[in-house]
Amino acid sequence: MTIYRSHVLVCGGTPCVLKGARTLKDLLLKEIERYQLSDEIRVVETGCLGPCDDGPVLIVYPEGAMYSKLKPTDILKIVEHHLLKGRIVEELVFRERKSSAGALQGSAVPLEQEKYLSLQKRVVLRNCGRINPDSIDEYIANNGYLALGQAVTTLTSDQVVKIVADSKLQGRGGAGFPTGLKWSFTAKTTSDQKYIICNADEGEPGTFKDRLIMEGDPHGIIEGMAIAGYAVGASQGIIYIRGEYGLSIERMKNAIKQATDYGLLGKKILGTEFNFEIDVRSGAGAYVCGEETALIESLEGNRGEPRVKPPFPGIAGLWGKPTIVNNVETLANIAPIILNGPEWFRSIGTENCPGTKVFTMLGDINNQGLVEVPMGITLREIVYEVGGGIPGGRGFKMAQTGGTSGGCLPSEFLDMPMDYDTLSKVGSALGSGAMLIIDDTHCIVDVLKSFMKFFCHESCGKCTPCREGTTRLYEIVLALSEGTATDTEIQLLKELSGAMQLSALCGLGQSAPNSLLTCLNFFADEFQAHLNGQCPSGICKNLTIESEAV
Amino acid sequence: MKSLEDLKKVREQARQMTGLRGDQEQTKIIVGMGTCGIAAGARETMKAILDELNKRNLTEVTITQTGCLGLCEQEPIVEVEVPGEPRIIYGKISAEKARQIVSKHLVNNNIIGEWVIGRK
Numbered sequence: 001m002t003i004y005r006s007h008v009l010v011c012g013g014t015p016c017v018l019k020g021a022r023t024l025k026d027l028l029l030k031e032i033e034r035y036q037l038s039d040e041i042r043v044v045e046t047g048c049l050g051p052c053d054d055g056p057v058l059i060v061y062p063e064g065a066m067y068s069k070l071k072p073t074d075i076l077k078i079v080e081h082h083l084l085k086g087r088i089v090e091e092l093v094f095r096e097r098k099s100s101a102g103a104l105q106g107s108a109v110p111l112e113q114e115k116y117l118s119l120q121k122r123v124v125l126r127n128c129g130r131i132n133p134d135s136i137d138e139y140i141a142n143n144g145y146l147a148l149g150q151a152v153t154t155l156t157s158d159q160v161v162k163i164v165a166d167s168k169l170q171g172r173g174g175a176g177f178p179t180g181l182k183w184s185f186t187a188k189t190t191s192d193q194k195y196i197i198c199n200a201d202e203g204e205p206g207t208f209k210d211r212l213i214m215e216g217d218p219h220g221i222i223e224g225m226a227i228a229g230y231a232v233g234a235s236q237g238i239i240y241i242r243g244e245y246g247l248s249i250e251r252m253k254n255a256i257k258q259a260t261d262y263g264l265l266g267k268k269i270l271g272t273e274f275n276f277e278i279d280v281r282s283g284a285g286a287y288v289c290g291e292e293t294a295l296i297e298s299l300e301g302n303r304g305e306p307r308v309k310p311p312f313p314g315i316a317g318l319w320g321k322p323t324i325v326n327n328v329e330t331l332a333n334i335a336p337i338i339l340n341g342p343e344w345f346r347s348i349g350t351e352n353c354p355g356t357k358v359f360t361m362l363g364d365i366n367n368q369g370l371v372e373v374p375m376g377i378t379l380r381e382i383v384y385e386v387g388g389g390i391p392g393g394r395g396f397k398m399a400q401t402g403g404t405s406g407g408c409l410p411s412e413f414l415d416m417p418m419d420y421d422t423l424s425k426v427g428s429a430l431g432s433g434a435m436l437i438i439d440d441t442h443c444i445v446d447v448l449k450s451f452m453k454f455f456c457h458e459s460c461g462k463c464t465p466c467r468e469g470t471t472r473l474y475e476i477v478l479a480l481s482e483g484t485a486t487d488t489e490i491q492l493l494k495e496l497s498g499a500m501q502l503s504a505l506c507g508l509g510q511s512a513p514n515s516l517l518t519c520l521n522f523f524a525d526e527f528q529a530h531l532n533g534q535c536p537s538g539i540c541k542n543l544t545i546e547s548e549a550v
Numbered sequence: 551m552k553s554l555e556d557l558k559k560v561r562e563q564a565r566q567m568t569g570l571r572g573d574q575e576q577t578k579i580i581v582g583m584g585t586c587g588i589a590a591g592a593r594e595t596m597k598a599i600l601d602e603l604n605k606r607n608l609t610e611v612t613i614t615q616t617g618c619l620g621l622c623e624q625e626p627i628v629e630v631e632v633p634g635e636p637r638i639i640y641g642k643i644s645a646e647k648a649r650q651i652v653s654k655h656l657v658n659n660n661i662i663g664e665w666v667i668g669r670k
Contacts, residue, residue, distance in 0.1 A: 002604060003603050003604045003607070003608070003609055004570070004600075005600055005613035005614070006570075006613075006614075007568075009571075039597075039600070040597070061570050061571045062570050062576075063614065084583070085583045085588070085617070086583045086614055086615020086616050086617065087615075087616075087617055130568075130571055137560065137563075137564040137567065138564060138567065138568055140557065140560050140561045140564050141561060141565045141567060143561070144561075145557055146557065146558075150554070153553075153554050262560075263551040263552065264551060264557075270551060270552065270554055270556075270557065271552045271553045
């Protein structure tokens with residue numbers, strides 16, 4: 001083993017790779033070679049560092065200086081000034097764009113970078129951007145697989161279920177169902193075969209957290225799945241990854257192979273009687289397959305359509321056997337909970353919704369990208385502190401939480417804590433953690449038009465309320481934007497939405513009207529203006545802009 | 551891997567690889583790498599320190615560089631900072647002297663008085 005004086009971690013998440021991170025990495029290696037620093041500096045490709053919009057990003061240790069928006073010429077500067085001479089290249093260091101303040105004197109890491117990071121609490125992303133995701137050794141160095149080791153050698157299955165239940169961890173895929181409770185149902189069943197499925201079919205528009213978790217720390221998910229398997233008595237795990245996520249599939253497969261080679265997956269894990277194996281399956285691009293029963297249908301080789309529940313998958317899932325379906329982020333929380341105990345987990349976040357939440361921030365916000373913050377943080381803190389505010393100093397109009405199936409919150413809700421309980425009370429949802437920020441130049445009807453078109457396209461067509469409902473919702477919103485809608489149609493929108501929420505077979509149809517209903521509630525004036533043939537934002541083409549005098 | 555102990559052994563080995571990225575306070579060696587330092591041979595000094603750390607497998611030490619301290623005639627300058635102790639600044643440190651600093655100061659905790667040009 002060689003000791004290096006410096007480690008350069010180049011972000012290898014998809015957003016950075018698309019912006020040319022691999023080319024920069026090659027250039028970096030070449031420059032390091034040219035200055036004869038190859039024996040002193042180690043270059044590692046790592047998972048997402050967070051500020052995706054400011055990519056490509058890299059971070060230099062031991063200083064912990066993060067450089068963003070890199071161009072090839074910047075690499076030359078970093079090698080010559082930082083790596084060779086030890087001077088941090090201040091003008092390239094990541095900082096919030098709105099701020100022009102200089103670096104904190106005497107600190108290696110500039111103030112703005114610290115602020116962006118200090119509000120964050122990294123549990124799920126503990127290894128993201130810190131380790132090489134293709135190296136099981138680096139994962140183990142950070143206490144990786146220790147939770148699995150302790151669970152299978154010192155705890156009974158019931159104890160593991162109890163620890164997870166005591167932690168009050170809720171499913172991070174969207175619905176927020178208590179994970180411990182879900183596990184306990186399956187643990188109680190008797191069956192010759194049970195399954196653990198990791199739902200990585202991340203289809204919610206604007207959500208890319210699961211992708212970056214898989215790319216940045218694949219072993220964290222494997223460990224979570226193996227612990228789940230031990231807890232409920234399952235010996236087979238399946239990761240269902242969206243087909244578009246090529247890099248996730250590659251890294252997960254590589255990680256599974258490494259874990260199998262080390263004997264951390266397979267037969268008689270760590271000398272115990274516990275056996276567990278994991279397979280990777282890829283989806284084919286249907287939004288509805290993120291719904292657990294549709295996902296199971298797809299795994300069985302059928303059309304991806306949801307099943308009628310009950311029976312729930314926990315009792316009769318894949319091939320009719322008891323099956324746990326957990327989201328990527330949920331499973332990534334398991335190992336830290338086992339290692340640090342449920343009390344530790346409950347000390348983060350709020351009383352009813354403990355832990356952290358990974359958000360993907362996008363839309364009209366300065367720091368687009370991936371962040372992990374404690375539950376219960378306010379919308380204002382996310383938008384203006386972690387997110388760095390809205391570009392151009394424009395006003396905040398609304399935030400859509402939880403992706404396209406979530407509700408829209410206007411500025412009155414900026415100080416509302418973000419957690420599952422609070423958001424569901426106002427008709428929105430924390431959901432998958434997508435945080436779409438929309439500024440005051442946008443028209444509500446125009447925004448809704450694209451949301452409704454999405455559901456219309458993605459409805460699988462199995463049940464009538466969703467198949468017909470999503471189409472009608474889209475038609476009415478379209479009519480509104482063209483100035484041909486009437487008062488009765490607004491009434492119909494409300495009635496239809498209510499009917500869909502009550503009668504659609506799965507979450508897709510039930511949640512499709514969420515954004516529409518919250519907007520009807522909070523932006524009633526704007527709908528009324530459209531009925532009068534006016535679009536206050538001047539977006540809808542056939543309508544006039546409302547004048548101030550009217 | 552056949553047991554929890556095997557896993558812990560792998561962990562101890564692997565930790566040496568990533569310790570640099572941790573948050574815990576480590577002994578620091580800082581080499582002056584301004585133009586004056588490089589001209590006086592600071593690169594050779596730095597390489598010798600790294601080589602010595604590798605030979606002795608001292609993974610708990612961080613090496614960084616810094617700019618000119620203003621004492622150009624004393625270059626190459628090497629600073630050693632052990633957590634909880636004052637920072638020791640050595641002047642005119644050749645590659646050979648640098649090796650001795652690693653063995654005497656870092657390993658045996660004996661400051662080499664005659665080379666010291668300052669304390670902070």
